[in-house]
Amino acid sequence: QVQLVESGGGLVRAGGPLRLSCAASGSIFSITDMGWYRQVPGKERELVAATTSGGRTKYADSMKGRFTISRDNAKNTVYLQMNSLKPEDTAVYYCTAVSWDSTRYWGQGTQVTVSY
Secondary structure, X not given: OEEEEEEOOEEEEOXXXXXXXXXXXXXXXXXXXXEEEEXXXXXXXXXXXXXXXXXXXXXXXXXXXOEEEEEEOOXXXXXXXXXXXXXXXXXXXXXXEEEOOOOEEEOOOXXXXXXX
16 A cells, blocks of 8 residues: 655645645555646646666656656655746646556645646
């Protein structure tokens, strides 16, 4: 069992930065991949960024060059550094983790609102 606790969401003006954090607890050694998704009302939850236990990363095209995912294995924490935010980035951002047995875990979500 893995628990994910997100923090760092809030209100930010367009062009500004924001950093999200996700701390994992429980069966942390079972985690392989971690990542961030986002969702807005009426739309599908979409991948933002992901990282493997080996350090490989991937990003959605619209986030490349603006968002950076990083992982601190010692702290069992994954981060999402968001720069040059746009109003269309407004969404609930969810942390996720996948374990060796392919079980997916989700955080509670944190609201990010980007104003004009």
